[in-house]
Amino acid sequence: MGKKDVCKMSIIYINYGTKLQEITYEIMKEANIKAGLNSDMTIGIKPNLVVSRPAKEGATSHPEIVEGIIQYLQEAGIKNIIILEGSWIGDSTQKAFENCGYSALAKKYKVKLVDTKHDNAIRKESKGIQLNVCESALAVDYLINVPVLKGHCQTGLTCCLKNLKGCIPDSEKRRFHTLGLHTPIAALNAILRPSLHIVDSICGDLSFEEGGNPVVANRIMLGFDPVLLDSYGAQLIGYDPDEIVHLRIAKEYGLGNYISDETNIIELNSQNRPLVNIKANPIGSLLSKYIEEDSACSACYASLIYALDKLDRYKGDRIKIGQGFKGKKIKGLGVGQCTSGCEQYVKGCPPKASDIIKILENL
Structure with missing residues (x-):
């Protein structure tokens, strides 16, 4: 990793506002994301659609943020874009695509929706653990992770690292819990290594991943290091990063660094926060x-x-x-x-x- 890449990994971009498509496009432009793209890439966008509930309730990624991402990518010449997700066990991804606005989004921009519940799984090894990972997540050239910063009843925090659970089949989601949840989450991130993370921190739920108690912050965050973003997000919602076990393990695995005095936080529209x-x-x-x-x-x-x-x-x-x-x-x-x-x-x-x-x- 070159010096330029190391510097990139230590940056968190933050943008504030209520025009979500606009502030997403703006933050991607500020970070010059197109510099790392080429028109032949297949790009995957992984939102959080854990349940079929509208984003305003605090559980799911706002479709307007994903729309801003698609707009930026298509203007950069990217033609092959997929949105991939698998809702939690017992809920329907197709229903979530429809009710959360993603079916309309896919139709408008002619992008493909992939329900990872019905995807082929490929066996991978990471940190001594065998994991089944959805083929579509492994096949993309550039994966954009779009988690919601929110509380979680078991892990305390769910953000960049935990959001990748939607890239494994339901049978593997069950097995993650038998493996202690935290270690396989970190191991999965060592396999997939998304290229970019855009965090929906508009109104994440206070403590429960299913939504219902949204806390409005009206911000999005962008970065390349999931550990950095998750450690900052943990502090924002009241945790020390080491309290989040899968975050601590991911750091130990060398997947990124905690926020520190060396972190460069670049804020957009900070004088016009809603x-x-x-x-x-x-x-x-x-x-x-x-x-x-x-x-x-x-x-x-x-x-x-x-x-x-x-x-x-x-x-x-x-x-x-x-x-x-x-x-x-x-x-x-x-x-x-x-x-x-x-x-x-x-x-x-x-x-x-x-x-x-x-x-x-x-x-």
Whole structure:
């Protein structure tokens, strides 16, 4: 790996907004993705369609993000594009394609949908483990992973690494659990090695992969190192990266590096982040009694909601958050750079939920 590639692996691009197709195209352009493409490639796009529920509920990848990806690829001269996914056991991928907007997307852009539940499986070995992997995922020249950053009832976090479970047949999904789930997830990533990851962090669910408690952050993230993105995502939703076992194993396997002071975070539209819509954050409404909000951006507010949810119960005064507190000297605790005038505040723009938790636990 050359010096240029090493530098590329240490970058996280972040874009904010509500026009999802537009911000996706924009972030791919900023990262100059076309420089690594050629028109003869077959490119696979792997969203998260674990269940047949609309993306606004926090479980599945927004079709508008995938549309932005397709638009960028086709304008770059790519003709062979497939969208591949296999919903979780007991749910229908075809139903998810239809209900989540992907059937219409495929028809509009003339791209192929592949249900990996009905795909051939090829036996592969990784890190001493035999795994059955769907042929379509192995056959593409360039795999774009489009996970949702959200909580998970078993692994704590699901993002780039865990999203590749949709590239194995249902029988193998069952076996992953008998193998302890975490180690085979890391081993699968060592086999597939996606070329690009575009993380849907628009409104991932608070703690459950099936959706129902979305927390609106209105951002997408792009990078080439899944461990880097997942470690950053873990902090955003309130975990230390080492708490996510499959993430720790993936790092040990040499699949990437954790976020550090050396990570280059490039933000687009950071001055125009959408403000929080409390009605769009149903779980936020339940926790709002602990918050004094004044023109908070959705990404900052999301971090605070994730942090409060992970505490058994917060007993302090209401926490200040939002641009309305800029330049003001205020008693109490604030969250985010805008509240730097508070007696105590959590740094960051937006702050990480993991940092907020540390402060709240010591109050």
